[in-house]
Amino acid sequence: MRFHPASTRCLRLVACFAAALITSSAFAQSVAQLEQQAIRDAIEHVSPTVVQLQIIGGADRLNDVSLASGPSTGVILTPDGYVVTSRYRFEPAPATVVALLADGRQFATEVVAHDYSRKLVLLKLSGAEDLPAAEIAPADSYRVGQWAIAVGRTYRVERPNVSVGIVSALRRIQGRAMQTDAAVSAANYGGPLVDIEGRVLGIIAPMSPSAESSIAGVEWYDSGIGFAAPLAEWMPAFERLKQGEDLQLGYIGIGLVEGVARETPAKIATIAPDGPAAKAGLEKGDTVTAINGVPATTQVEMQAAAKPHYAGDTLEVTYQRGDETSTTTLTLTTIAQLQEAAEAAKAKEEAADEKAEAKEGDADGEEESNAGDSEE
Amino acid sequence: MNKWLLALAVGSFLCVTNMTHAQKAVDLVSFGDVNRYAQERSVKIYGVGGLRQLEAYQSGVLVSAEGYIATVASLVLDEDTVTVLLNNGQRLEASVVGTDPLLDVAVLKLDTEETDFPYFDLTAEQSPYEGMRVLAYSNLYNVATGDEPVSVLHGVLSVIAPLEARRGSFSSRYRGDVYIVDAATNNPGAAGGVLLDTSGQPLGMLGKELKSELTGTWLNYAMPWEQVSQSVDRILSGDLGSAIVDLDQLPENPATFAGLGFRLVPSVVARTPPYIDTVLPGSPAASAGLMPDDLIIALAGMRTGTHVDVEKALMQVPGDQPVRLTVLRGNMLVEVELVPMNLP
Structure with a gap:
């Protein structure tokens, strides 16, 4: 065969292009294969530490929302059988929970304590020893965009169910959760969100930025909006739960001025009577500027700095009053204690008013102080 | 050199064009190839739609060169013929060959004499795994x-x-x-x-x-x-x-509470836990050592979270065979076997 020089050149170009196409697609193929293998390995790595929880009894509906009826998922934290899971199926408490491992072992469990803020519950498997414990990804390894694999053990005991995505955002739900686009639902609530090495990033639970109930956020199932409580950051709380201490969201006892939360400074509009802020000497009109030394120039920043802490935690609050900046310490309280204190203060005030009325025979109605509805 | 290049070029060209009918999915390298391959074999199906608020369309795939299509059995196929749109926009009528009520699979046949449709190989075998x-x-x-x-x-x-x-x-x-x-x-x-x-x-x-x-x-x-x-x-x-015949094959004489000799705490709410209320003296349950307040968590390998689960599980167990139970007693899991009386 003879070729015209021009067509030979053309042919050479085609050939080069074809060769490039083949090598680049071969490369792409090998990357895809490596990626696939890494995902498989990550699942394999975490799988033995993921237990199925057979939930017996408990509600089938809560606040008009149907709850899942199948098994739930938990993660083994220690060889002696501490398991963390989501509170999703624990309100009201089920009659009992039986934990089933992939290797066929099964254990009776007892509830050790609840974390109402991060919506987790700590279980202890009775008589467990030598269990495989989850490897925890260090907090400084979290990166938006990294692989995130959600793992559950709902559909069958011997195999995990998985969904794959990325970490979409960090420090969501006022600093208490990371966000993922991996599909999360009752099929993996309580299970781990793991990185590409199979290390646990967080524990999957339904969460909502605007509500604290155990099922708030379930409406976002499989939507690309999922949350997990970062595990490395939670381990100090685990030590407290282990002692049987229930943990609740900590309240400062202040209401903030109205405004755009992302722009408006954390200026105090109301102080809950006898609450932590009141006891620490904070006053209406003060502006909170830092929590534990972390600057908070807006209400959102203040919430993100404060809400990860639990009732009972001590916070250092820096605030501005007029031109002066001061720092005070206070101990966070629960919403129930805050309401109780406010009611007691109100009752006391009313009693004082009645006394005054009785003395003077008549009195002008005094304006009641209002704690406001945006308690922090 | 030129010859060699030519061979390479022709070879790679062939490699690209050779993916029309041949069901060589294995050769497909890039996503573009796979996508083309899949699109050529996918069809859009339009029917009458059965009831109001139900869509009158669904998807399907070609599974033979003669134009057989696999899809799901549904109300969309209620009429004997449906309209099928091929990937190239060609609109053809298709008749419903039959439906499989167990799997809800239906087979359609395009009303055409053509015999060179691209199709998915029905004999393809895979080994899928979690995370794939x-x-x-x-x-x-x-x-x-x-x-x-x-x-x-x-x-x-x-x-x-x-x-x-x-x-x-x-x-x-x-x-x-x-x-x-x-x-x-x-x-x-x-x-x-x-x-x-x-x-x-x-x-x-x-x-x-x-x-x-x-x-x-x-x-x-x-x-x-x-x-x-x-x-x-x-x-x-x-x-x-x-x-x-694959449908539920329940035993003719299933196990019963009376036969096994125990009763559960009455079912009062949707998820009443299956706690044992009473054990009849001298019964299989008594011989196996079952006790009131035992919570049945598995019966014959089936997980039982509710009173109803236990009833359903019993229906699947022959009444004349031993039954294994896992019960929770206090915080202990106990395995027992109940042997019906009439066994030798």
Whole structure:
């Protein structure tokens, strides 16, 4: 065969292009294969530490929302059988929970304590020893965009169910959760969100930025909006739960001025009577500027700095009053204690008013102080 | 040198063009190749739609060169003929050859003499695993019309698990394994589409809209290709009887509470836990050492979380055979075997 020089050149170009196409697609193929293998390995790595929880009894509906009826998922934290899971199926408490491992072992469990803020519950498997414990990804390894694999053990005991995505955002739900686009639902609530090495990033639970109930956020199932409580950051709380201490969201006892939360400074509009802020000497009109030394120039920043802490935690609050900046310490309280204190203060005030009325025979109605509805 | 280049160029050219009819999904390298391959074999199906508020469209795939199409059995196929849009926009009538009531698979035949349609190989075999990347092709929401390519979703295989699902009060008939995926395939019109691995091999047929009985959430799943293949065979051979025998085979004389000698605490709420209320003296339950307040968590290998679960499990156990129970007593799990009285 003879070729015209021009067509030979053309042919050479085609050939080069074809060769490039083949090598680049071969490369792409090998990357895809490596990626696939890494995902498989990550699942394999975490799988033995993921237990199925057979939930017996408990509600089938809560606040008009149907709850899942199948098994739930938990993660083994220690060889002696501490398991963390989501509170999703624990309100009201089920009659009992039986934990089933992939290797066929099964254990009776007892509830050790609840974390109402991060919506987790700590279980202890009775008589467990030598269990495989989850490897925890260090907090400084979290990166938006990294692989995130959600793992559950709902559909069958011997195999995990998985969904794959990325970490979409960090420090969501006022600093208490990371966000993922991996599909999360009752099929993996309580299970781990793991990185590409199979290390646990967080524990999957339904969460909502605007509500604290155990099922708030379930409406976002499989939507690309999922949350997990970062595990490395939670381990100090685990030590407290282990002692049987229930943990609740900590309240400062202040209401903030109205405004755009992302722009408006954390200026105090109301102080809950006898609450932590009141006891620490904070006053209406003060502006909170830092929590534990972390600057908070807006209400959102203040919430993100404060809400990860639990009732009972001590916070250092820096605030501005007029031109002066001061720092005070206070101990966070629960919403129930805050309401109780406010009611007691109100009752006391009313009693004082009645006394005054009785003395003077008549009195002008005094304006009641209002704690406001945006308690922090 | 030139000859060698020519061979290479022609070879690679052939490599690209040779993917029309031959079912060599294995050779497909790039996503573009796989996508072309899948689109050529995907069809859009339009029928009458049965009831109000139900869509009158669904997805399907070609499974033979003569124009046989596999899809799901549904109200869309209520009339004997439906309209099928091929990938190239060609509009053809198709007749319903038959449906398999167990798997809800239907086979259509394009009304044409053509015999060179590209198709998915019904004998393709895979070894899927959890975390495996998958592609789902379907005309969900009828987004694609005419010669527009159908929609492709990507995701992973979540788990291979039995189909425990329902729509409203209707339970799915097929209770075998399906491929649950993390892509949102559970949408109007998606049923009948195809689930592929990333090399273009068919893994399964996208199922109808169902909710999981375990999680209460919409289930994204596909019927395994092997099952679809068998179902198509049954339909084409007219041998549908063999499908029906797979349905629940309950024992004629199932185990009973009376026969085993215990009673549960009465069922008062939806999820009443199966606590034992009384054990009859001298009964199999008494001999096995069952006690009041024992909580039955498994019966004959079936997990029992409620009073109703125990009743259902009993119905599946022959009354004349020993039954294994796992009970929770205090915080101890105890395994017992109940041996019916009339056994030697």
